[in-house]
Amino acid sequence: MESFYFVVFACLAALVVAMELSKNSKDRIGTSSSFNSFMNSYIIVYSLMMAGDWLQGPYVYYLYSTYGFGKGEIGQLFIAGFGSSMLFGTLVGSLADKQGRKRACVTYCITYMLSCVTKHSSEYKILMLGRIFGGIATSLLFSAFESWLVAEHNKRGFDQQWLSETFSKAIFLGNGLVAIISGLFGNLLVDTLALGPVAPFDAAACFLAFGMVIILASWTENYGDPEKKNLLAQFKGAALAIASGESPSRLFLYTKLSAFSTVQATNYNCASSCTVWIKKDERIALLGAIQSLFEGSMYTFVFLWTPALSPNDEEIPHGFIFATFMLASMLGSSFASRLLAHSSLRVESYMQIVFIISSASLLIPILTNFLETPPDVRGGGISLSGSLQLIGFSTFEACVGIFWPSIMKMRSQYIPEEARSTIMNFFRIPLNVFVCVVLYNVDAFPITIMFGMCSIFLFIASVLQRRLEGIAESQKSRSQDWTEIRESDREAEPLNV
Numbered sequence: 001m002e003s004f005y006f007v008v009f010a011c012l013a014a015l016v017v018a019m020e021l022s023k024n025s026k027d028r029i030g031t032s033s034s035f036n037s038f039m040n041s042y043i044i045v046y047s048l049m050m051a052g053d054w055l056q057g058p059y060v061y062y063l064y065s066t067y068g069f070g071k072g073e074i075g076q077l078f079i080a081g082f083g084s085s086m087l088f089g090t091l092v093g094s095l096a097d098k099q100g101r102k103r104a105c106v107t108y109c110i111t112y113m114l115s116c117v118t119k120h121s122s123e124y125k126i127l128m129l130g131r132i133f134g135g136i137a138t139s140l141l142f143s144a145f146e147s148w149l150v151a152e153h154n155k156r157g158f159d160q161q162w163l164s165e166t167f168s169k170a171i172f173l174g175n176g177l178v179a180i181i182s183g184l185f186g187n188l189l190v191d192t193l194a195l196g197p198v199a200p201f202d203a204a205a206c207f208l209a210f211g212m213v214i215i216l217a218s219w220t221e222n223y224g225d226p227e228k229k230n231l232l233a234q235f236k237g238a239a240l241a242i243a244s245g246e247s248p249s250r251l252f253l254y255t256k257l258s259a260f261s262t263v264q265a266t267n268y269n270c271a272s273s274c275t276v277w278i279k280k281d282e283r284i285a286l287l288g289a290i291q292s293l294f295e296g297s298m299y300t301f302v303f304l305w306t307p308a309l310s311p312n313d314e315e316i317p318h319g320f321i322f323a324t325f326m327l328a329s330m331l332g333s334s335f336a337s338r339l340l341a342h343s344s345l346r347v348e349s350y351m352q353i354v355f356i357i358s359s360a361s362l363l364i365p366i367l368t369n370f371l372e373t374p375p376d377v378r379g380g381g382i383s384l385s386g387s388l389q390l391i392g393f394s395t396f397e398a399c400v401g402i403f404w405p406s407i408m409k410m411r412s413q414y415i416p417e418e419a420r421s422t423i424m425n426f427f428r429i430p431l432n433v434f435v436c437v438v439l440y441n442v443d444a445f446p447i448t449i450m451f452g453m454c455s456i457f458l459f460i461a462s463v464l465q466r467r468l469e470g471i472a473e474s475q476k477s478r479s480q481d482w483t484e485i486r487e488s489d490r491e492a493e494p495l496n497v
Contacts (some may be wrong), residue, residue, distance in 0.1 A: 084135025187319025332401020
């Protein structure tokens with residue numbers, strides 16, 4: 001393996017260590033021992049779940065290619081996974097609010113283990129069934145666990161800001177350290193021990209089974225739908241929340257407050273202020289659009305980075321490169337924990353810069369295309385353009401590390417609890433449509449066009465983030481206005497003697 005890979009890995013490792021060791025009390029959130037115990041128990045389970053996911057990631061494309069499938073057929077398998085996540089995953093994931101988030105997490109373990117079992121077959125139909133199971137599991141992974149965490153956190157009465165600590169550490173460990181170990185472990189199983197490309201999937205099933213036992217033994221159940229509405233009513237409530245930016249219960253409360261304030265306006269001349277405050281906003285819809293644009297670009301990148309780094313069949317260490325990307329993600333999540341620890345820094349503000357940087361990093365494959373002429377001889381080591389792209393891709397992964405805890409923080413602020421899983425799965429519908437369209441047309445466009453499209457979408461996400469920040473600031477000022485109105489109402493009320 002070329003020394004360049006070790007240099008990039010070592011530089012990123014040094015930055016992560018320096019970032020962690022240089023943290024002071026201002027960069028950390030003060031918490032309680034009971035919260036630390038709760039957080040650590042969740043992170044253990046989350047890390048096991050992510051290990052089951054990360055072990056498979058670097059070898060899905062490779063496994064399909066060893067079974068003799070071409071790029072188009074592999075693209076169809078990927079489309080099946082994202083299509084399943086959009087159709088079946090949305091339905092199953094939304095049931096978490098009604099049937100329980102703990103049950104949904106257990107369902108994730110079972111469906112993903114079934115997906116791992118199908119990898120032993122080279123039959124296209126069996127592999128397609130495995131992708132369907134995998135799509136359902138993906139929806140549950142990115143909705144049920146976070147929904148359970150937020151509800152349990154609030155039920156135990158912990159400080160709302162402490163959620164940022166859990167999010168940051170979960171991403172740092174689960175999406176960073178665990179991913180790196182998974183990548184190196186997968187490399188050990190496939191290359192060193194020569195157990196074949198299906199070995200990481202067997203190991204993933206073992207981690208998932210172990211995590212499921214812990215969930216069944218130690219987690220309590222929580223729900224998001226206290227009224228036990230049917231699924232159609234639940235979907236309508238989620239759609240209302242996305243369209244209006246508020247939960248149905250809060251919209252009802254605001255209507256009552258509006259009626260009360262209009263009556264009081266005769267004495268206090270404040271109806272116009274109340275009407276302005278009660279107007280609907282776009283926060284939840286904007287958050288969903290931002291998430292879809294970023295994650296859509298991220299999943300497209302996952303499909304494209306292998307052919308981008310080896311356009312002429314250059315020999316590249318997939319597991320080691322994957323571990324390098326995850327180390328970059330750790331660097332980003334470590335930096336995000338510092339940002340989230342400072343209450344003066346708003347997530348809505350700094351994420352605009354993150355989206356701009358991520359957009360620029362995915363332009364590098366386009367720029368390097370003009371710097372180096374493709375060699376006539378196929379194979380060999382990584383090229384100069386490949387080396388530059390690896391640095392750019394590592395920068396993008398660092399942005400991913402900042403994105404995850406930050407988007408989790410915004411979701412905990414803006415998404416109503418009673419439909420949290422349902423709304424989070426609604427967010428994944430445009431994401432999955434976007435990725436399916438991209439993968440379906442992957443052979444129709446050059447890889448540079450695909451990266452250019454992702455870069456444009458990330459820039460649009462930055463623009464929408466700017467809009468979200470403006471609305472959040474406006475909502476904050478309106479809330480302050482309403483507080484002042486209520487105070488003036490109390491002062492003007494006659495004393496009952």
